[in-house]
Amino acid sequence: MLPKKYATIRIGLLALLLTTLTACSGMESAFAPDPKLKNNSSTPTASSSETQPPQTQGQLPDAFPADIPRYPTAQFLAAEPGLTAAQGITRWQSNDPSNAIATFYQQQFQSGGWQIVTPFPTEGGNAENVLVARQNDLEVKISIASSSPTEFAIAYQRNNNAANSPTDNPTPTQLASDTPLEFSDLDRIAEPWRGYVQDLAALGVLISNQNQGDRFNPDAIITRREYARWLVAANNKLFANQPGKQLRLAANNSQPVFQDVPKNDPDFAAIQGLAEAGFIASTLTGDNSAMLFRPDAPLTREDLIAWKVALDRRKALPSASIDQIKQTWGFQDATKIDPKALRSLYADYQNSGQANISRVFGSTTLFQPKKNVTRAEAAAALWYFGFQGDGISARDALQIQTQQTANQNQNQ
Structure with a gap:
């Protein structure tokens, strides 16, 4: 059981993460409720062996992808239910400030050949402190909360269709059409x-x-x-x-x-x-x-x-x-x-x-x-x-x- 002082941070962090999922292609359905967990949330069944139960502090699931960078001084806190090698949400904590964590992930993804779909915001105000990066079939979202010590979440999803589709010869977006368009609105x-x-x-x-x-x-x-x-x-x-x-x-x-x-x-x-x-x-x-x-x-x-x-x-x-x-x-x-x-x-x-x-x-x-x-x-x-x-x-x-x-x- 995590200390009570983390409860509010956890709720806020997950809200930050989940409310922005729809802004990123491919991750909209990644963390929908697992149908295997709907009928019996406390008693495991034979069909639920592919998922792992919530993890306690310090026990990072083996299914967590090894190619996702890990912040050097971060301590693993917990994984949300339903984590597999294909998708999951994990929560972490570090005594370092949020800007140091953001800089680390921005640099790691850039130097590692990832495509940064949405970078961390450079503006102040109410901008969500979120980064989305993609490499091959793996899409990762880093969400950093405003807390002390700093908590952040790592959400990921694998898209098998993306892995099997050609990337060297993409279909370019059509720039213009010779057929006039008529809009109904x-x-x-x-x-x-x-x-x-x-x-x-x-x-x-x-x-x-x-x-x-x-x-x-x-x-x-x-x-x-x-x-x-x-x-x-x-x-x-x-x-x-x-x-x-x-x-x-x-x-x-x-x-x-x-x-x-x-x-x-x-x-x-x-x-x-x-x-x-x-x-x-x-x-x-x-x-x-x-x-x-x-x-x-x-x-x-x-x-x-x-x-x-x-x-x-x-x-x-x-x-x-x-x-x-x-x-x-x-x-x-x-x-x-x-x-x-x-x-x-x-x-x-x-x-x-x-x-x-x-x-x-x-x-x-x-x-x-x-x-x-x-x-x-x-x-x-x-x-x-x-x-x-x-x-x-x-x-x-x-x-x-x-x-x-x-x-x-x-x-x-």
Whole structure:
């Protein structure tokens, strides 16, 4: 029996772990109640021999995967019921601070060739202190609680289907379609945002790898990978007749720029292509802190603007300060903006009537740089590309496309 002082910590830690499982593919059903334990939770049966009962302090089950790194000074506390070699949840404790434990696991997974699906948060506030990493068929979640001494949980699941599927020749995500899309929930979008979505859908830009049916889900949060995919597709569709402004997809033999976007990632070509062209921050642009892309993390407002303005301007951005942002945009929360994004916001202001911030967020004195972006907001940003009158909208591209089709029909 663990001391009573751990009871509250254990409940909070497991709540932190379990409430975030749905954010990670492949782990949603990993820790559902074992059907073998439903009818008789106290008396073992012959069919329950594959699982192990809760472990007491210091007795790590033999089934715990040996390839999961173990923090050197951590003491094993307990394993949740149902632990097997395929899945399980274990709890640990260390006198070291939580940031030391987080740094250890981040470095261990990176140096060990793991794909970091979700890194530990770099921002403060109420962000959940969770990391998700994947290697071959094994997915691991590290959840660190705010406690003293520090408690953390390690959850894992093996996906046999992933182990048997090819990784050298992944199926890339479709960037765009030649077939216009019609969404059934456009009535949920107010104008002018509805028109932006309709135009981009008609161009075949708004392709998603999610099972959404005929719904656009305008209020859903867009991930960094999906916005990168839309960004490349929208740019290439709008500039279909200008090869010099087309974005090139990365080749399969390219050395991955981001540690969490390997070659077998379905969006590798688009994300790597943006990095190789210098339109998003990476080690190629001299930003040694941008070793991770965090593809499945929500897109923030400041990243939405930074990536888009880079393609609007297509040259070096002007220098900018917090005072300039306050004087131009009038943002009351300018001090909360990442210094790296200040130049993008200032350049966007110089785009006057076609500024992304005005088109997407309307009139506002609060930028809320860390706020998550919705799918409708992302579409509004991608409706127009260009700077100070030298640009093209999705509506323009549709008219050009219609005229070209008419000319081809006349010539047949």
